[in-house]
Amino acid sequence: MNRDPRATARLAILTVAVLVLAGCAGAAGTPSSSLPSSAPSAAVTATPTANPTPAVSPSPDLAPLAATYTTIAAGGTAAVLQCDREKAAANGTLADAKAIAQACRDGYVKYIAAMKAVAWGPVQAQADGVIAAAETCDALVLEMVNAADGSTFRAAYARLPAAEDRLLLSADAMRKALGLPPAG
Secondary structure (H helix, E strand, O other), rough: OOOHHHHHHHHHHHHHHHHHHHHHHHHHOOHHHHHHHHHHHHHHOOOOOOOOOOOOOOOOOOHHHHHHHHHHHHHHHHHHHHHHHHHHHOOOOOHHHHHHHHHHHHHHHHEEEEEEEEOOOHHHHHHHHHHHHHHHHHHHHHHHHHHOOOOHHHHHHHHHHHHHHHHHHHHHHHHHOOOOOOOO
16 A cells, blocks of 8 residues: 555654653643543544546656655655654653654754755745745754743644645645656
């Protein structure tokens, strides 16, 4: 089964959020068992559905850029999966949540650097959009890494889904400009 990268990313983010919110609630003095238990199970059991997409391929002049972008995007996906592995090993404390956020931030930093290292030519505007959206996510994750307490961590985390949605939209615009199908 070919998993939808958006669903994988959102599942990883949601799973980290549940762990972080549970851990931070405990760190802030609220028992982590007070969080609704239905949220994680509903997210974990949700199965992404395949969206049929028309066959799309890059034009010969964009094919090298499309291949480069595909490689960079694969690295970003690998970083999301690494965050998921870090989350699975966590114990629910604020320190653990911040360590997971740092691992996720490392992925953003590498992704942004890889995107900036390429002269994107005719799709530079779309690449700049992806970079700007990724930098916004990175800044929010950095706030999580530097959070002094659970409430500060949760406040930064609460803004992350909207920023990641903008990143996914920017990435789809980039993919479209390169002649690639949407990610999800």
